[in-house]
Amino acid sequence: MKRTATAVWNGNIKEGQGQISTESAVLNKTSYSVASRFENGVLKYNGQPSTNPEELMAAAHAGCFTMKLNLLLSTAGFNPTTLETQCSVTLDPKIVAITQSALKLKARVPGITPERFNEITQDAKVNCPVSKAYQNNMEITLEAELLA
Template identity: 45%
Template sequence: MEIKRNATARWEGSGKDGKGALSTASTVLNDTQYSFNTRFADGIGTNPEELVAAAHSGCFAMQLAFNIQGAGFTATFIDAKAVITLDTGNSSITSSKLTVTASVPGISKEKFDELVEHAEKNCPISKLLNTAISVDATLE
């Protein structure tokens, strides 16, 4: 089975002085503003790297939840944060740094770390990214 999701972008004007809008089929993003300033400065709106960070942290957290469930445990919570680094000199994403804190009653630290490593390598967004991925995991 294949699932397809989509989003659209519209850009008007030059790279630096123009502006854009992003929309998703779900309408969670609906003509959401992005621009040079939202990407390279502190403008109001979103940017592609922020959206990649949201996708990576969300995908990783869900993969980890499935891993934990498959090991016979249930997470009380999983908090995941992704920091995407964009090297503007060579216009490439150079890393995604995941930080995760989770509460999983009854699980050992060793088992948790094993499941985190699996999620790091196997969530679909990790597989998509062609960059260095690292995880700093804390089990509460």
């Protein structure tokens, strides 16, 4: 199985801008720029919504981890009612490297013990396909909260 995305950049690095499109067209010529990547809080370019590679990596990791966790919980006989994962990917501008992907989970899983919840969430953290792609390249952390 392969998935495809295309990036096009026009102009120089400082004043230019790029567009990202995905095979599914969920992203269709979505803008990205130096400002949207390196300046905190800047997610617009020329007044248009703009993204960056780290935001896309965070979305991929949050989505993949949540799906893997749901699969593991269901396979173990639990029926989660809510799994909400936030992911923050850190780009260190001093070394121009992505250094961390931090997952933060809030979950409602009736009938699970805190110990079993922790065991399954750690399994999902290590074994979701995006975590596997990121491991050995950056620190991956997980903060998991089991809600009543």
